[in-house]
Amino acid sequence: MNRLSAMEAFVRVIETGSFSGAARQLHVGQPAISKSIAQLEERLGVRLLLRSTHGLSPTEAGQNFYEHAKRSIEEADEADLAARGAGATLSGRLRVCAAVTFARLHIVPHLGAFLAEHPALDVEMVLDDRNVDLIEAGIDVALRMGDLADSGLTARKIVQGRRLVLGTPAYFEAAGEPLTPPDLTSHQAVVYDQRGGGAVWTFQQGTAEMAVTVHGRLRISAAEGIREAVLVGLGLTISSEWMFAPELRAGTVKAVLEDWTLPPIDLWAVFPTGRQASAKARAFVTFVESRLLGSPDISPTQERQAGRVEARPR
Structure with missing residues (x-):
């Protein structure tokens, strides 16, 4: 294998976790991959991989080499696309x-169209x-919600959504509907136990601002658990309307206190630090943006707030 091919073989070994997995992706025999990695280690004069009964893992030198090699391969792919022009086909692997x-609600159902x-x-x-x-983790692009803590990340805001106080009609029938934010202190709140929760x-209502500390016997660290707890009537919660979009449309979940507003939530496309977004990542983000802005779950006011400019998050 030539130098770039050897780098690609190493990257595939790291990402698949095995020589056989890399061989399948590159459509070569496993001995060719093993030989390529051995020659690479010999040329560099360092060990890149640790082999154990648990599988393969990169050494510190191997991790550094992986990060630079992946970037070099992406840049080579970009050069190919630039030379071929508008008719070029995206290929390889995109890790999101x-x-x-x-x-589950807003990306996976539409992936068939993107793959086609x-x-x-x-x-x-x-x-x-x-x-x-x-x-x-070898991620090409991540979709993240809320404020981004790491100001060194390169990110693009895709869209902004509303946060709402949500519960089932049955829960509100039994517990009463809150009319003002302080009423929430007498309710069972299902608390999202992650950053942003x-x-x-x-x-806020006009110029007035009011902070309320809610109480609840249930704290959950994953949005799937929050959804299930609310849907079975264990309490109310604060969530983006994206998270309960099907139930809001069906009326099985309702929003209350809608004359008050909560801080909105931003959806960002985030790219690895120091790396230019690849054509594959950019195509995926454009696809997601078009789907969300054409979705019934995104209101016209949200659509106008969508961000289309590369930005460093605050």
């Missing part, structure tokens, strides 16, 4: 990270409510 519930549009492209969805390390909810 997103929150579990948001992806790019038949030579494979997509790997890493679903996690936590903010994973993009470089360590918590028990202190801040409302």
Whole structure:
């Protein structure tokens, strides 16, 4: 294998976790991959991989090499696309990270259209409510909601959505409907126990602002659990309307206190630090943006707030 091919073989070994997985993706025999990695280690004079009964893992030198090699391969792919022009086909693998519930409701159902549009492209969805390390996990683009804590990330705001106080009609019939934010203190709140959640909810009405500390016996660290708890009537919650979009349309969940507003929530496309977004990642973000802005779950006011400019988050 030539130098670039050897780098690609190493990247595939890291991302698949095995020589055989890399061989399948590159359509070569496993001995060719093993030989390529051995020659690479010999040329560099360092060990890149640790082999154990648990599988393969990169050494510190191997992790550094992986990050630079992946970037070089992406730049080579970009050069190919630029040379071929507008008719170029996206190919290879795109690794996307997103929150579990948001992806289940708003991304995965539409992936068939994206895959049909790019038949030579494979997509790997890493679903996690936590903010994973993009470089360590080999992520090309992540979809994240809320404020971005890391100001060094390169991000593009896709759309902004509303937060609402939500519960089932049956819950409100039994517990009463809150008429003002302080009424929430007498309700059972299902608290989202992740960054961006918590028990202190801040409302605005005109120039007035009011912070309310809610109480509840149930705290949950994943949005899927919040949804289920609300749907079975265990309490009310604060959530983006995206998270309960099907139920809001069907009337099985209702919003209250709508004359008060909560801080909106932003959806960002986030790219690994120091790396230019690849053509594959840009195509995916454009696809997601077009789907969300054409969705009945995005109101006209939200659509006008959509961000289309590359930005460093605050």
